[in-house]
Amino acid sequence: MANADPLTENWTPIQIEVMQRLRDWAVGFGEMHRHLAVWMRLPVSDANALGQITWAAEAGTPLSPAELSRRIAMTTGATTILLNRLESAGHVQRSRESSDRRRVTLRPTLAAREHARRFLAFAGTEIAATLHAADPEELRVVTAFLSKITEATENANRRLEP
Template sequence: MPDTSSVDHLVRLLRLFTMETERYISAFGTDNEMHRTDLNALGAIMEAGQSGDAMTPGRLSRRLQLSAPATSALLDRLESAGHVRRVRSTVDRRRVDLELTDTALDVGRALFAPLAKHLRPAIERYPAEQRALVAEFLTEVAAATRAAADGSTDATATKPRK
């Protein structure tokens, strides 16, 4: 029986969760005739909007690790499908911001509602203080994963709990 509290076991479970999430999103993309990159872009734009940050083509390019021409082709595809609008920034008229349309939000709901339906009961089994600890853990894991993807050599970028 594995030591369920070991770091290696937790890393394995995170890898399993990531693989299952990838499989779920891939199936959704196939069913809806959308490229994985399209779904990643919509997710990145949505996340930026929810955190109050404007998403620009340049930021999206860096976030998805795409070249400028590939990002332009991606945005052209999303714009022609009615998922994204390019609008002049209200802060800096030289900048172009990306906005999701209602169509894109419908795609997001169709993608995440079934997942949330299945995740919610698993999450609700735990008391609020344990969910807060899990939220802190996942926030730090996401930051560590982002640091690894960005090529950071500092493996202690996130501060461990005491």
């Protein structure tokens, strides 16, 4: 399949449906993210960065400014300006937590986390209800599939980097 032309490949109806649903989810997630930006009174780029910082911190893998730059597709200089805005507004803290004191770690402030939690409690009720109602086996299958799609996407992105 690695040499298949994705524009001419003979896709099955279910494969097409999966790609359409993934696209629909990505579009919907982007729209929710824009609503979060309005909720937090931030430009979309700042809200995107704050979201990346928050999710990474919640996962126990806080970001460095360089990793944030990569994730949000901004230059390091533009990311520094963005981080200065978020820090001045009380949304982000920079710290030197590792043994390498040169490495800066980004974390959301408690106030920013609480503000985002209030948004998720208000805006995420349908998503939470869907997840809570799902069969655990269905969730395991979806998680396994999404992990494979994510890995394939990461591999493609690595290959495409200069």
